[in-house]
Amino acid sequence: xxELIFPPxxxxxxxxxxxxxxxxxxxPLIVLGAPLLTLYTIWQMGDGIQxxxxxxxxxxxxxxxxxxxxxxxxxxxxxxxxGGLFAxxxxxxxxxxxxxxxxxxxxxxxxxxxxxxxxxxxxxxxxFSTVVVWCGGTEGARKAGIRYAIMHLVGGVLxxxxxxxxxxxxxxxxxxxxxxxxxxxWLILIGVLINAAAPPLSAWLADAYPESSPSGSVFLSAFxxxxxxxxxxxxxxxxxxxxxxxxxxxxxxxxxxxxxxDMRRILAYSIVNQVGFMVCGIGIGTEMAINGASAxxxxxxIYKALLLMSAGSVLYMTGRRKCxxxxxxxHSMPLTALCGIIGALAISAFPFTSGFISKSMISQxxxxxxxxMVWLLLLAASAGVFLHAGIKFPWFVFFQKDSGLRPKDPPxxxxxxxxxxxxxxxLLGIFPEWLYRLLPYPxxxxxxxxxxxVTQLQLLLFSGLAFFALLPLMRRTLTISLDFDWVYRRLxxxxxNRLICLLSCLNTALRxxxxxxxxxxxxxxxxxxxxxxxxxxTWPTGSVVTWVVVLLTVFLLFSIY
Amino acid sequence: MTNRNNAVNNAxxxxxxxxxxxxxxxxxxxxxxxxTVVVQxxxxxxxxxxxxxxxxxxxxFGFLSCALMVxxxxxxxYLLKRPDNYYDDDA
Numbered sequence: 001x002x003e004l005i006f007p008p009x010x011x012x013x014x015x016x017x018x019x020x021x022x023x024x025x026x027x028p029l030i031v032l033g034a035p036l037l038t039l040y041t042i043w044q045m046g047d048g049i050q051x052x053x054x055x056x057x058x059x060x061x062x063x064x065x066x067x068x069x070x071x072x073x074x075x076x077x078x079x080x081x082x083g084g085l086f087a088x089x090x091x092x093x094x095x096x097x098x099x100x101x102x103x104x105x106x107x108x109x110x111x112x113x114x115x116x117x118x119x120x121x122x123x124x125x126x127x128f129s130t131v132v133v134w135c136g137g138t139e140g141a142r143k144a145g146i147r148y149a150i151m152h153l154v155g156g157v158l159x160x161x162x163x164x165x166x167x168x169x170x171x172x173x174x175x176x177x178x179x180x181x182x183x184x185x186w187l188i189l190i191g192v193l194i195n196a197a198a199p200p201l202s203a204w205l206a207d208a209y210p211e212s213s214p215s216g217s218v219f220l221s222a223f224x225x226x227x228x229x230x231x232x233x234x235x236x237x238x239x240x241x242x243x244x245x246x247x248x249x250x251x252x253x254x255x256x257x258x259x260x261x262d263m264r265r266i267l268a269y270s271i272v273n274q275v276g277f278m279v280c281g282i283g284i285g286t287e288m289a290i291n292g293a294s295a296x297x298x299x300x301x302i303y304k305a306l307l308l309m310s311a312g313s314v315l316y317m318t319g320r321r322k323c324x325x326x327x328x329x330x331h332s333m334p335l336t337a338l339c340g341i342i343g344a345l346a347i348s349a350f351p352f353t354s355g356f357i358s359k360s361m362i363s364q365x366x367x368x369x370x371x372x373m374v375w376l377l378l379l380a381a382s383a384g385v386f387l388h389a390g391i392k393f394p395w396f397v398f399f400q401k402d403s404g405l406r407p408k409d410p411p412x413x414x415x416x417x418x419x420x421x422x423x424x425x426x427l428l429g430i431f432p433e434w435l436y437r438l439l440p441y442p443x444x445x446x447x448x449x450x451x452x453x454v455t456q457l458q459l460l461l462f463s464g465l466a467f468f469a470l471l472p473l474m475r476r477t478l479t480i481s482l483d484f485d486w487v488y489r490r491l492x493x494x495x496x497n498r499l500i501c502l503l504s505c506l507n508t509a510l511r512x513x514x515x516x517x518x519x520x521x522x523x524x525x526x527x528x529x530x531x532x533x534x535x536x537x538t539w540p541t542g543s544v545v546t547w548v549v550v551l552l553t554v555f556l557l558f559s560i561y
Numbered sequence: 562m563t564n565r566n567n568a569v570n571n572a573x574x575x576x577x578x579x580x581x582x583x584x585x586x587x588x589x590x591x592x593x594x595x596x597t598v599v600v601q602x603x604x605x606x607x608x609x610x611x612x613x614x615x616x617x618x619x620x621x622f623g624f625l626s627c628a629l630m631v632x633x634x635x636x637x638x639y640l641l642k643r644p645d646n647y648y649d650d651d652a
Contacts, residue, residue, distance in 0.1 A: 258634040259642065331575055367609035375609070379619075380626035387627050402578060451606045457597045458619035465594060466627035473635050479642040489648060
């Protein structure tokens with residue numbers, strides 16, 4: 001038996017380095033092979049600390065494994081593979097390389113045994129996810145990428161200050177639950193929450209993701225927010241505040257997605273919504289809730305990638321992304337539509353899909369803790385998910401009206417990736433024990449009871465009724481919705497313009513005032529010392545001689561008497 | 562000419578888009594909805610809090626909460642919606 005204690009993340013980093021220089025025909029081998037090899041090494045590792053190294057006089061733990069960490073690393077490696085399959089014939093090689101380095105960051109964070117290692121891989125993700133955003137190739141992508149990078153670098157700085165505070169105050173760099181008793185804990189929490197797209201800084205996600213390439217958004221949807229979820233589970237399990245942050249994210253995602261016209265931005269808002277469910281579960285913090293949050297992250301990465309692949313295929317084949325310009329595509333793109341619908345059913349937690357077996361664990365944990373308000377809000381949110389993602393996305397893209405577009409299904413590799421993920425959504429829904437076995441705690445939960453099936457179907461189908469009954473209220477408009485990013489894209493800008501205006505006015509006023517004061521002084525001096533001034537007047541020599549004669553005469557008179 | 566074009570278009574339109582089928586679709590949907598509620602007569606739904614086991618609770622809750630969210634979004638839209646080139650002149 002081959003003992004591989006090579007950090008799984010390093011395989012992908014190596015792959016990312018090789019994708020560029022290697023001959024083009026061999027590229028798919030790296031794009032698809034490296035994630036599979038990574039997956040193999042992930043499953044070869046035992047639990048506990050596996051590999052340590054020296055870094056700046058600290059002993060860092062490059063690999064610490066546990067069922068929870070393995071679960072997240074597994075789904076990240078699977079996404080690197082399926083995303084690669086979706087992308088490798090259409091995307092530029094630098095996007096493939098950046099995506100692989102980005103996945104390496106996510107897997108590195110998953111196995112990081114200490115805060116320093118976590119931070120290093122965290123920043124690796126920030127850098128290469130920015131590159132993936134830029135690979136959108138448009139002017140919009142360039143600008144959104146810069147805003148994205150600023151946001152994540154600010155988050156990184158806060159995280160780093162917090163980590164240094166913890167190191168100084170406790171002397172430990174272990175990854176363990178951190179109490180929110182001083183500023184260190186809060187800074188780390190804020191740094192992690194920025195990556196989870198928590199309020200108020202959630203706008204970066206819906207700003208940047210829809211600007212990436214059709215395949216770029218698939219990679220972006222999988223890694224950043226879900227590593228933040230893992231970090232929250234490891235560092236802040238059971239922090240009550242997370243329940244309310246999560247609930248805010250859930251409803252923020254629903255409301256903004258309902259207002260949105262861009263199909264990929266609808267899905268971006270729904271990422272915030274789904275991460276909200278996980279954050280809420282982490283806040284509840286019981287074994288059932290943590291299991292639910294982990295299972296939901298796993299299931300969510302699959303169906304969200306599937307939805308974004310479906311939307312990406314539509315964008316790739318039609319070049320359009322606005323719901324108002326799409327519709328009626330189910331006829332010419334049957335496979336894309338079917339896969340999109342399966343993803344939409346899974347995100348809505350329809351019975352026999354992966355969402356049903358994962359999301360319900362979070363609701364159940366709220367009920368078990370007798371958190372009635374939280375449970376009711378989660379129930380309303382489940383209905384809302386069907387509304388904004390489950391029906392809205394497939395309806396406006398594939399049905400609605402006939403847009404006159406007749407695109408075909410996308411090329412074979414994109415179809416294959418979608419079919420793989422659609423199959424995973426359904427298989428996990430039918431065989432929940434496959435996923436339950438991988439969860440951090442033993443699972444004592446049976447999703448398929450007659451009672452649960454009936455209530456869930458009632459909830460979802462009647463939210464469908466609300467959608468179709470209120471369809472006139474949801475007519476698509478060519479609009480965006482203002483979000484918190486307005487503060488830094490408009491308010492601060494306009495305040496700065498005003499400040500500049502004010503300063504320049506002040507400048508002019510001061511200049512004028514000083515000019516006037518100087519001119520008064522100048523005139524005054526000029527009156528006496530100027531060319532015409534009394535003191536500067538040229539006196540004729542004769543008058544001087546006269547005065548000298550007068551003086552001498554006076555002097556003579558004084559000396560005589 | 563226009564009439565003939567319309568007739569041809571209607572014939573080519575897929576089943577889903579023909580106006581005469583809209584009623585059938587609504588009836589089908591209504592039947593499924595009714596079935597999910599009626600089946601609760603035969604399945605004992607045990608709630609965690611009591612009221613969630615009431616007959617048709619999930620159906621009513623699902624419909625009302627969604628209607629509320631749609632209306633709330635609509636109202637918020639008046640405040641937050643801007644033309645989609647709003648940020649285009651960003652420096």
